[in-house]
Amino acid sequence: MISNIEEDKTNLTPFQKEVARRRTFAIISHPDAGKTTLTEKFLLYAGALALAGSVRARSSQQHTASDWMSMEKQRGISISATALEMEYQGFHINLLDTPGHQDFSEDTYRTLMAVDSAVMVLDSAKGIEPQTEKLFKVCRMRGIPILSFINKLDHPGRDPLELLDEIERLLGITAVPMNWPVGQAPDFKGVYDLNDHRLRLFQRTEGNKFRVPVRLSGMDDPSLPALIGEATHRQLTEEIALLAGVVSKFDRARFLAGEMTPVYFGSALNNFGVEPFLEAVLELAPPPSIRHTEQGIIDPISEDFRGFVFKLQANIDPRHRDRMAFVRVCSGHFKKDMQVLNPRLKQQIRLSRSFRLFGRERETVEEAFPGDVIGIISPGQLTIGDTVTTGKPIDYARIPTFPPEHFGLLFNDDVTRYKQFNKGLEQLEEEGAIQIFFAEDSLKREPIMAAVGELQFDVVMARLKDEYGVEARLSRLGFTGARWARNSKSERLALPRSVRRCRDRHGETVILFNSEWELDYIRRENPGLTLAEMV
Known part of the structure; x- marks a missing residue:
């Protein structure tokens, strides 16, 4: 659903013009x-x-x-x-x-x-x-x-x-x-615009780094066959005629x-x-669109400022060593130092350290409009899925945690770096790069690192070394999936010996498994138990 700035572009206020562009x-x-x-x-x-x-x-x-x-x-x-x-x-x-x-x-x-x-x-x-x-x-x-x-x-x-x-x-x-x-x-020469019937042919520039468009009026331009070749001209003519009869018209x-x-x-x-x-x-x-929440629609041109955190990133710039929350502005006019409510914490926070982003580069931003993405430095006060607002509390669409498919036991062999090791894992998990579980049946407390994609293991190991000074090693585990155990009437679960029961950082029970047979066994032997794919 689009905002009314798309439906009526006349008589827009300066704020609405900023949103519309x-x-x-x-x-x-x-x-x-x-x-x-x-x-x-x-x-x-x-x-x-x-x-x-x-x-x-x-x-x-x-x-x-x-x-x-x-x-x-x-x-x-x-x-x-x-x-x-x-x-x-x-x-x-x-x-x-x-x-x-x-x-x-x-x-x-x-x-x-x-x-x-x-x-x-x-x-x-x-x-x-x-x-x-x-x-x-x-x-x-x-x-x-x-x-x-x-x-x-x-x-x-x-x-x-x-x-x-x-x-x-x-x-x-x-x-x-x-x-x-x-x-x-x-023999690729360029593209023919099917709407305005103009051709954009391209010529090489020095060094062959870029190509400069040559615009022609259309297929009837007398110089066209010589420019693209007789065979290509004939083929293009036939294809354009064919397209006119088989493709749909564009419908906005x-x-x-x-x-x-x-x-x-x-x-x-x-x-x-x-x-x-x-x-x-x-x-x-489209420009910024209306968003639906459980509390009703949020129009980008409404007066209340609203935004949500969709990403956390620590150590974007090694000179700062801080953690930035990426906030998508959904409505209202953001201004630096404004007071907003974080409904999850039920407290007001001041957005005083706000930045405009360009990759890893940052510069202080004084204002932002719906559609913009701003970086907020607010240690411990913002996490993925949080909303911030100057109006009544709202919940945007929940950002789910997806079930991991790759697992490994993580070891830190340097006892002098456990503080940095734990801090690194905590921040990387808060960013959503990985999930950390602890096996309930293990005497040791080595964390189990879980990820959606296998490359995330390499990312985490490299970031632990580069950003936290931690040399860690990983021992791969053969599990292929994880499920969260819910609604169990008993703390004791009947489980195959081949699975592993763990806890996540919220204390929830997580079961790591190897096959669909194991999941079927768990469901059959534990009536009333729900195995959730994501939280």
Whole structure:
């Protein structure tokens, strides 16, 4: 549901104009589809970067602005979600860059709770990949509008019509091409705009780093066959005629409802079609939208300030060694030093240390508007899922804890570093990077580290060393899943010997298991027991 600033753009107040020009979106993709490259090119066009950093993990190349962890720089991958804020053609953009590695964590899911739309990047050779499908389902659950960018058209790939069909079959969403590739690798020449019937052809510049668009009036331009070749011109003419009879018309209402995705073709690495795609994102993506809560709707233009914490991050800047809460502003006008209520703590807190974010860079922010993401330093007063407000207490959609699939016993061999070891684990668990359990049947108190993605183990070990000075070692455990035990009438549970009973940081009972057979046995032998997948 959109705010009335979309329905009536006349006679807006200065505050409403600020809300109307905001666009808050995330870019989602499978690993190596080109998400981080597209992010960098968006920043480049917005003037936020002088030179787009390469995502390849070479020590001589510039690191991407969105990848700030040392591990991200070493491996050339995005591990932690970051916020990037910029201005472009009168729009104020809040771009949330999500992790794109194979073993993505809950960080990705939580970030999608904070956006109003999403950009889905697909590899033209691979199409819909498993992680893309997972992230799309999260967007579908939230009704997030999605724009699609089919990338790497300058590389050998699949037929564009086949890719459109796959989007519709696997994702259950209507795919509407907004432009069309002119030729395919190695003869990819540019894109044809199906709405204004203009061509954007591209010429190489010195060094082959960027491509400059050559705009033609349309298919009847007499110079076109010579520019793109007779065969490519003939094929393009036939494909455009075919599209007119088989594809749906773009319907903005269906797009905003998450039922239709506009599709654009291009190459992020070589700047094919990136600028028109960015302009389309800003034109089509909605401004901050109405959010539904158990206490009613929250309109972004209401007077009460409201926001929620979707991410915690410690040690973004080693010079500060602090912990920052990422707050999405949902309504009202944020002002530095304002007093807000945290309903969870039932106490007022002052938001005095507030920052505008750009990767790891920060600068003090005096005000913010709905759609903006601000960083708040407030030790011990804000955690993931918290809401802050100047009005009546509210609860946004709960941010769930997802069931882990990977487990390991964590050892700290340096007895002089246990304080740092425990502090590091506590902060990393509060960030949602991992979950920590303690086995009830063990005489030792080594923690069991649990994660949604296996790469999170490497992340935690590296951060314990870099940020807390702790050398730890991990012994992998063979469990494949965890369930929270609820509603048991007895403290004693009949369990197979192969499972392990643990406690989480809240004292809840957690059962680690190896197979579905074990879960069936536990349910059968413990009537009335509920095994919850998430909390």
